[in-house]
Amino acid sequence: MTDASPTNEQLAALLAYCREMNLTEFFRSDDVPLQPVEAETAAHASAAHTERPMAAATPLAAPQISMPPNADHLASLNRAAPTDPPLPPAERAAALEAIRQEIGDCTRCPLAFEGRNHIVFGNGDPNAELLFVGEGPGADEDQQGEPFVGRAGQLLNNMIAAMGLAREQVYVANIVKCRPPKNRVPEPVEALTCSPFLFRQIGVVRPKLIVALGATAATYMLGTRSALSLLRGKMHECLGAQLIVTYHPAYLLRDPRQKAETWKDLQLAMRYLNLTPPKRPGA
Template identity: 65%
Template sequence: MPSVTDPEMRQAVADRIRFYNDLGIYDFYRREPASSEVVTSLQTERDSARRQEPIEEMPRTKASVAVVAAEENSSLAASSKPEAGVQDPVRALQIIREDIGDCTRCKLSKQGRKQIVFGVGNPNADLMFIGEAPGADEDMKGEPFVGRAGQLLTNMIKAMGLSRAEVYIANIIKCRPPGNRQPERDECETCSPFLMRQIAVVKPKAIVALGAVAAKTLLALNAPMSEFRGHWYDFRGTKLAVTYHPAFLLRDPRQKKETWKDLQMVMRELGLPMPAASSHE
């Protein structure tokens, strides 16, 4: 990693890191060039062009694209995190949750959220699902994916031969946006470092991003779902696939068949047995 030699730049970077540390954000990283992020047939030039395109599931433009604002200027490595060195993933996740506290780091803390929705599941899971944001049911119960969309996700997990308790489920942001609007970029930038720390603790073999907001935020790419789907991406050394958000499938059940194809791709990667005669096809 290149060092920062200019004294003014060093000071600016140090100030920036201190600012984010004060916010409770410790996970800084430098995004690799797009060509090394994507392990798929997506071509770099097409990726670049599509950064300007609208996304079919998220026509509003405030969707997040960047993962962490700090990466824009910082070429420094991560500073220490409170859970660093903690071997027990249960305890490490507890530490992250304690670090979040009664969070007021972004404006969603003042827009009607009932509680923070941290994440749920096996802290040693091979498979992690990441959605967009809590909805009303999740806000009420404090657990991700517990409403109608959550029931569908549970069924999707069962179709893969797994149980909810065997996987880990979280969202890009941890507080319900008012009126279930899409998360805004600054909210994703402020909250997603906590998710990055959860991923680093769980260390899944594969991640499934549910919907365009999760895909865009995690991959820092702007593409339609038709381009995101059907490929493996390299997310910090972990394989990441994209499929439709269950809430979208409730609105358009015809896409369930396509979703099942995505899940089968994940099952193959994880070595999960395929149903001999699938009722999902």
């Protein structure tokens, strides 16, 4: 039987990586605090075992980190307006594809080893004025490789239609491109590693307005851990675009009472984009 425990070499690499990301406190998933582990200790152990061959296919164990992003984590992402001129519209699809190629079969963060089936890059109009950002792929998205295709995706489609747009007219992506197991919230190391790709996608699309769906998207897009209620109902700036915050469609499936509040947020977006809702038959 194969021992699935991470090797010392893997632990050393993981700890060094987490330290680079300024993640220094580690907890088990059952919330039992561990003593902070010194990467040097693991590195030393690693040096003592260099003769042991490392199985290439052995997955790196995901860190069981349970902590919200701190201010330093959030400040490490550059949300400034792009300084380079927008690409000509005809070149944007190819530019997005180039980012996708660069991501490749990504193993840059622990979510690569958590059983993902597909990297969910994002899709939609490369010249969209409106761009939605969610948290991460769910089971359906992971299976199909496309964002927002499950029940929450159907609700998002309905929200977009209520704004007078088709799904194909907007761009949709997530903070992380691989499914967090059991749909847990992405860990800071995962979100901070993956979201720069999203930011580059946004730099290509150059939307006028970004809608952050839910608290995780709002946190990483705006760099602040405020309550959703404090962030909703106003315009923010992010990556040279305006940004509004509303509820995630998956949350609305659990608590449909918030649909009316969400509609208020979408109306704010519509006013900014000069959109009018489609007329109902007979209206």
